[in-house]
Amino acid sequence: SAVISQKPSRDICQRGTSLTIQCQVDSQVTMMFWYRQQPGQSLTLIATANQGSEATYESGFVIDKFPISRPNLTFSTLTVSNMSPEDSSIYLCSVEYGANEKLFFGSGTQLSVL
Amino acid sequence: AQSVAQPEDQVNVAEGNPLTVKCTYSVSGNPYLFWYVQYPNRGLQFLLKYITGDNLVKGSYGFEAEFNKSQTSFHLKKPSALVSDSALYFCAVRDYGYSTLTFGKGTMLLVSP
Secondary structure, X not given: OOOEEEEOOEEEEOOOOOEEXXXXXXXXXXXXXXXXXXXXXXXXXXXXXXXXXXXXXXXXOOOOOOOEEEXXXXXXXXXXXXXXXXXXXXXXXXXXXXXXXXXXXXXXXXXXXX | OOEEEOOOOEEEEEOOOOEEEOOEEEOOOOEEEXXXXXXXXXXXXXXXXXXXXXXXXXXXXXXXXXXXXXXXXXXXXXXXXXXXXXXXXXXXXXEOXXXXXXEOOOEEEEEEO
16 A cells, blocks of 8 residues: 655645645655545546646646646645635545556645635 | 446434445446545545456445446445444546546445444
């Protein structure tokens, strides 16, 4: 199994500011993903973080709002830019081992935007 | 396109009774199906998966799920519920050829003593 360290675990931010969330995995993984879990809703995939190239964003998510870095096979960051109260959510880092295998999740970042 | 539905927002069960959490899916090819559990203030944990083979899949903590292709369902079951099973359960599906999972909206399971 993978050990995923995600930080910060929670933050309260002001409207218009940006927050960068870090995800560190204890071993090299091919696939890393960023999810959003809005209050009372399911998990929505934001993007797939690709090592050495631009992230692949899902419909409704854009790089300017959610820039992602993946400098190596064990680390990724997600930035939530120019935040508004609608961005208040839990953001989850996830990794996959192998093909069609299970996902491992970080403990999440609880973001509140005032 | 791939989608998954969890028709119940909440399931209430008394401890010791059997439990079922429902999930139906829609894919164009062969489905890969998963169940995850989220305990309060914690990330999601993998419970079980169906890729191919036996329709009855056994997973962690005594949970199992039955794949029913004709009904496009993958219901989660446990013969005897524990209070500690109370959590939020997510069903997820991946269609063959897709690289990403689609999650259901989640079902809150509450097991009463």
